[in-house]
Amino acid sequence: MEKVISHFKKLVNINSPSKKEKPMADYLVDRLKELNFQVTVDKGGKNMGDTGNVIGKRDGKGQPLLLCAHMDTVESTENIVIKDEEGRISTDGTTILGADDKAGLVAILEGIKMAGENTRPLEIVFTFGEEAGLNGSKALDISQFKSKNAFVLDSGGDVGTVIVKAPSEIDFAVKIHGKAAHSGVNPEDGVSAIKIAGIAIGNLPMGRIDEETTANIGVLNGGTSTNVVCPLVELKGEVRSHNFSKAEKIHDQYKDVFEVAAKEMGGKIEWISEVVFKNFEVKKDEDIILYLKKKFDALKLDMVLKPRGGGSDANILNNKGIKTVNLGVGMEKGHSKEEYITHQNLINATKLVKTLVEVED
Incomplete structure (x- = not known):
């Protein structure tokens, strides 16, 4: 799992504040192509920055699944200095870390890589401008997707946290x-x-x-x-x-x-x-939650259903008709220079994506 940690560090070294995400978008396009995805970049960001949403699609077996994370950080991470001590990654305090949401990005990329080719049909969206007002998901043409369910990987809290309600x-x-x-x-x-x-x-x-x-x-x-x-x-x-x-x-x-x-x-x-x-709420007895519970049980992780006081791309996807929850990926003290994430949460998030996308027996 050392590749997960090193890949995360590589991502946080790519500066991608809102409206300046193109270097990250270009990087993600290349990585998705390496994973045999058909990749496009939409025009949603034409008047809101230097890139649109990165969209990847790959055939598979069974029901399609959409995974989403955002490319931008709330502020610049230029000249970031990473500290990695006792299994916890942070910075020297002069910049934010950007685990929000580069932890989500790496979990998706590495989780799919670990799963190999034997997966469900996958639809990936890496959104722009989430921190600036959910701009990427708002601009997203939802008609291009076949998935009925989606997982956004963009919440704090240990892996196992599931945001099922937001205002x-x-x-x-x-x-x-x-x-x-x-x-x-x-x-x-x-x-x-x-x-x-x-x-x-x-x-x-x-x-x-x-x-x-x-x-x-x-x-x-x-x-x-x-x-x-x-x-x-x-x-x-x-x-x-x-x-x-x-x-x-x-x-x-x-x-x-x-x-x-x-x-x-x-x-x-x-x-x-x-x-x-607009708000959303997903009930604990809905299929998407029952599916998640099975996956968390397989990983021996506790599932905790929680509300959240802030919005995310999950709000937009739900209100556009795709049943969506926001998953905890472990970042803590987000939007501050004290932001950090543990190795274990990065690894668990990656394992979770792997089991979510794999074809079930």
């Missing part, structure tokens, strides 16, 4: 327009956008709304000088819920409260919002 997310941005005036000479002629924001925020639920819903305003900018009644404030926030109708309801409440506060103060707002992804 919807609605992002919003609001511009609050007031009216400038000299705060010491004629403040009564002004309309404070900051005050409008304060009134609105004070009348809104924030944080955990209920057991399946959260809301947050994470960005607030405004003002130019202490002697000017602030004419413009810009805010950005999000609503997440495992129930899409709840997410919509909270989003609409936020918009209404800002509109009312602005109107009462003599200001106005501009509101922009976007459904980033």
